[in-house]
Amino acid sequence: MSILINKNTRLLVQGITGRDGSFHASRMKSYGTNVVAGTSPGKGGSTVDGMPVYNTVYEAVKKEQADTSIIFVPPGFVKDAVMESADAGIKLIIIITEGVPTLDIVAARHYASALGASILGPNCPGVITPGESLAGIMPGNIFKPGKTGVISRSGTLTYEVVYNLTGRGIGQSTAIGIGGDPVAGLYFTDLLRMFQEDMETDSIVLIGEIGGDSEEKAAEFIRENVTKPVVAFIAGATAPEGKRMGHAGAIISSGSGTAAEKVAALKNAGVRVVSDPAEIPYFI
């Protein structure tokens, strides 16, 4: 078992003929993901590495029964791509694209949720259920099937953490990068709920960072609803106030959103918080 994706997931790649889209479509396919189709308006009828390309998501869903979509289109086209997928009945829409205008995500998310679809991202590395399916840009070889769920606001920091876990023989049920933007889809509490309910997950790693209050909300949720052990790390303990630390959402504004507040909230909820991510495997 796992959450969000598994070996039965039928993945659609929006923007499959672009540089990043085609590269990662092939990579996901060679990992073993069931990539059933791609879309690229005007390129319908062609193929990319053996995967059929359609003009519209509607056709791809009708002909190939795609149920999950991953988006690689440029920032200005993301809003439309999300709405197109939701309209076609896709229920999980993963946005890899970085630099999407925030109000576009606000609108796209409202549209998707009205049609019962969830979004993950934007500006995220995607999701992987090791050994079954990769819907993202993570290096698949560092992951290993297992029982630890991983949720993170960051990309390469997740790889660092997973590399340490795998190196210590600790496999992962599903690992999710939720993205570094201020407004994003599925977030800590949504995914904590799924991991708590997932029979095959027995522990959870949460990797947060400065900015916003989602770690505090996660702490509240953990205290009331999560019985599985949670280990956390918060990046940005020494970040200066008012500076955007790479991620659009990683900013301390007028003294709030600090790592110290997040660490305190998580500790109060019984979460083991480490100050060096290399220590995470010792507490699983």
Next chain:
Amino acid sequence: MKIQEYQAHEIFRKYGIPSVRGIVCESVAESLEAYRKTGSQRVVIKAQVLSGGRGKAGGVALASDSAQVESLAGKILGMKIKELDVKKILVVPAVEIASEYYLSFVIDRSTKSTVMILSSEGGVDIEQVAVNTPEKINKISIFPFVGIPEFLARKAASMLFTDFAHIRAGANIIRKLYKIMVDLDASLVEINPLVITKEGEVIALDAKVNFDENALYRQPEVAALMEPDPQEQKELEAKSHGFSYIHLDGNIGCMVNGAGLAMTTMDLVNLYGGKAANFLDIGGSSNSGKVVQAVKLLLSDSNVKAVLVNIFGGITRCDDVARGLTEAFNGINTDIPVVVRLTGTNETEGHRILEGSRFHIAGTMRDAINMVIELAGKSTRQ
């Protein structure tokens, strides 16, 4: 991205939000000239800096004659507010205020929506009001595909005002303010205070607009409003190479791929007894040319005594980074110590390229950090 108050007032004027016309000045002489031009006996002099709390810091003052204008303008133009030099002031005719309110639109992370915030407590720090008297704050979530219908604007305005003339004027301002938010991809539009004057007019006494940096590519007029200081200039230049760069006070230059790992590297350098000189995320898919640019950027800071390169290859390939480092340091005459940690995609190839070179190779992030802290202590770089 933030802009100055006077720039925000320009936008308000363009959208027809009633406010008081002020004059921007950069010297005492200009302020005296502006004072004459306003034709008003009493004027308010306001420091133009990209920071809140200007009033508390003494950056806002009332003047009633030209001698006062001269001394206050001189004082405010020379001051620093939260470490920012005041280079411009705004001279505005003083208004007789009957009552003050707060109105803003902000992108709210937790509800993932644009939220309108209203309060009968205007002219003060709204975050304090939210903490001390949360019942005095009203929040309304906006449906993006609907915007603000007339009824909603009236409903919101009637949370502040009782007189219907004021409600009508307020509703008008609310709709215009939201239009600014959407048209210009703002992340915050704020009027604090929104006032009713003794004459019964509803006007914006202050104006604040922050913009979404992700949307600047489609807002060239907004991008042109940016007034970066020298430090921000360097950060912008880094951005044009695809980097995120933040200058810090330490002596260990860090080059990392990915924002989360870059933040963590900075934290661990500080945790284990060193001091990071910067935050630098070189982004994904780094070719060797990009690495050369990053090295130049790091070494341009003379405080940097040692360099730490921490790469976890996913999309980024370790061999590309190794080639870039070799090329960069071959072209520069420096004996600065450089610690390199490469893990992930094409790691073996990367290590082979760096074999027998001037670089100190570390196996893990922790080892790399310990090494660079030690080397920075011994470094002789001037």
